[in-house]
Amino acid sequence: xxxxxxxxxxxxxxxxxxxxxxxxxxxxxxxxxxxxxxxxxxxxxxxxxxxxxxxxxxxxxxxxxxxxxxxxxxxxxxxxxxxxxxxxxxxxxxxxxxxxxxxxxxxxxxxxxxxxxxxxxxxxxxxxxxxxxxxxxxxxxxxxxxxxxxxxxxxxxxxxxxxxxxxxxxxxxxxxxxxxxxxxxxxxxxxxxxxxxxxxxxxxxxx
Numbered sequence: 413x414x415x416x417x418x419x420x421x422x423x424x425x426x427x428x429x430x431x432x433x434x435x436x437x438x439x440x441x442x443x444x445x446x447x448x449x450x451x452x453x454x455x456x457x458x459x460x461x462x463x464x465x466x467x468x469x470x471x472x473x474x475x476x477x478x479x480x481x482x483x484x485x486x487x488x489x490x491x492x493x494x495x496x497x498x499x500x501x502x503x504x505x506x507x508x509x510x511x512x513x514x515x516x517x518x519x520x521x522x523x524x525x526x527x528x529x530x531x532x533x534x535x536x537x538x539x540x541x542x543x544x545x546x547x548x549x550x551x552x553x554x555x556x557x558x559x560x561x562x563x564x565x566x567x568x569x570x571x572x573x574x575x576x577x578x579x580x581x582x583x584x585x586x587x588x589x590x591x592x593x594x595x596x597x598x599x600x601x602x603x604x605x606x607x608x609x610x611x612x613x614x615x616x617x618x619x
Contacts, residue, residue, distance in 0.1 A: 413516050415578040427515055427577055428464070431456045431490050434513075435539075438489040439468065441479040441521075448476045454488060455536060457569075466517060467524070467532045469567040477566050480523055486570055488517040493604040497582065501592045505585075511593070511608050514578050519571035529567030530558075581612050590616060 421427055431437075437454040440447055454468040466488055470477055479486075494512035499505050524532060534550045541547035550558065582593050590612065597609035 413576045413578055418583045419578045419580050421577040421579045428456055430513060430515060434490050434492045440487040441476060441484060443475055443479050450474060450476050453536060464572045466570040469565045471565055480521055480568060485518055486521050490515045493607040495597055495605045495608040497593055501596045502589045511580050511582060516576040517572055518574040522569045524567030524569055526562055529562060532567050581615060591618060
C-alpha cells in the first residue's frame with residue numbers, strides 16, 4: 413500500500429485498537445492465478461505476550477478455502493472510516509481528496525484444529541454479543557447444530573509478519589486547512605465524517 417511517511421501509523425497499540433474496532437476485514441489470496449477475497453469478521457489475538465495473530469473462519473464451500481494449504485502469503489485488509497474532502501474547505505488548494513484509515517496485514521496461514529476453531533467461535537461470539545441486551549453464548553446453541561456448523565467451516569490463524577498502514581488525515585495541511593476540514597466534516601454529520609473529524613482532532617490540538 414502506498415503511504416507517505418506522514419500518513420504512516422507506527423504505534424502498534426493504535427493499529428491494534430483500530431483492527432479491534434473495525435474487525436470486518438477482507439481476506440485475500442491467490443487461487444488459480446487470480447486474486448480471490450472473502451469479507452468476514454477477523455479477530456486480532458495476542459497469542460503470547462507481544463506476539464499477535466489473526467483468527468477467522470470461512471465456509472468449506474468457499475473456493476478460497478483451497479488456498480489454505482498453499483503455503484502462500486495472505487493479505488488481510490481492514491478499512492474504515494473514510495470521508496470525501498472538498499478543496500473548497502482549503503484556503504488556497506484546489507485539489508479535493510479522500511481521508512481514510514486502512515491497515516494491511518501480511519502473513520502465513522495455519523488451519524485451526526476443531527478444538528481451536530470452537531474456541532475461536534466462542535471468543536468471537538463473546539466479543540460481538542457483549543453489547544447485546546440478551547447475549548447469546550456458545551452453550552446456548554444445540555450441540556448437534558454447533559457440531560454440524562463446525563464441519564461446514566474451516567478456521568484459520570494468520571501470523572502478523574508485516575503491517576502496512578495509512579492513516580490519511582490531512583497531516584500535510586496547515587492548521588487553517590486542517591481544522592477547516594475538521595469543522596466541515598462535523599457539519600456533514602454522518603458517521604464516517606464524524607469519526608474522521610474526531611480522529612483528526614485527537615492528533616492535532618487547536619492552538
